[in-house]
Amino acid sequence: MTKSLRIATLALSIFAALPVTAIAQQVEDKATFDVVIRGISAATLAFSGVEENGNYAVSGVLKSAGLAAMFRKISYTATAKGAVSGSRYTPFSYVEKSDNGKKQSTSKMTYTRGVPSAVQYTPAREAREKEVSPATQGGTVDTLTALYAILRDVDAGQECRISLKMYDGRYVSSIATSKPQAKGKSVICSGQYRRIAGFKPDDMAERTTFPFSLTYQPAANGRMRVTEVAMESLYGKAAMKRR
Known part of the structure; x- marks a missing residue:
């Protein structure tokens, strides 16, 4: 994944979780975001997810768009399944297929009681001296x-x-949102993405934290919906805007 698309992806986000009620209830979510870097369209991010009986299943697609797609077509498709309780998620499996314009690859992770138990790459990935177990x-x-x-x-x-x-x-990182502030009918959150382990020394020396903001607005379903994510990336101002 190129740095710009990785930053746009990791510093932003996708999807939902509701407490399980006594009656089985299915919750569906889907949206498309335009990723813009320094005012230039760089990618689109789309997702579709469903929750039912305390489980969730999500699929997402990130692909280059606009000027970026003219120079190089890149795409990532992924699926994840797991259990959800409130805001706590326990993945069961994750599969990602990538095409960087030069080669295609697939990565898979499975979990045992919330612990990644198997990580597979096709083709095999080059090992590093210090890998995160x-x-x-x-x-x-x-x-x-x-x-x-x-x-x-x-x-x-x-x-x-x-x-x-x-x-x-390979990479360990964290992402968190906090400090809600009302602005009219909107709510704005402060967020931070942080690199923790598995990154190259040059990447860690370059920068480890990436602050961002989320903007929520009332949706037709009566809930609050993220309509924009904004941040300062290594390449200037970046944003994800919901269509």
């Missing part, structure tokens, strides 16, 4: 699950309450 990453979630948790519709008063640690098979 999956066995040490119990309680983490995959990137797509984190995006789903942050971009979900929520009940009024429940905005800005996400704090998750992520592991994608």
Whole structure:
């Protein structure tokens, strides 16, 4: 994944979680975001998810768009499944397929009691001297699950309450939202994405924290919905805007 698309993806997010009620209830969510960097369209991010009986299933697609697509077509498709209780997520599996314009690859992760138990790459990925062991990453979630948790519709008063640690098979990071501030009918949250482990020394020396903001607005379903994510990236101002 190119740095600009990785930043746009990780510093932003996707999807929802509701407490299980006595009556089985299915909750569906889907949206498309335009990713803009320094005023230039760079990518689109779309997701579709469903929750039922305390479980969730999410699919997402990130692909280059606008001028970026003219120079190089890049796409990432992913699916994640797991259990959800309130704002707590326990992944069961994660699959990602990528096409960077030069080669295609697939990565898969499965979990045992919330601990990544198997990580597979096709073709095999080059090993590094210091790899993060999956066995040490119990309680983490995959990137797509984190995006789903942050971009979900929520009940009024429940905005800005996400704090998750992520592991994608190589990188460990965290993402959190807090400090809700009302602005008219909107609610704005402060957020932070932070690199923790698995990154190259140059990446850690360059920068480890990336602040961002989320803007919620009332949706037709009576809940609050993320309509924009804004941040200062390594390449200037970046944003995700919901269509």
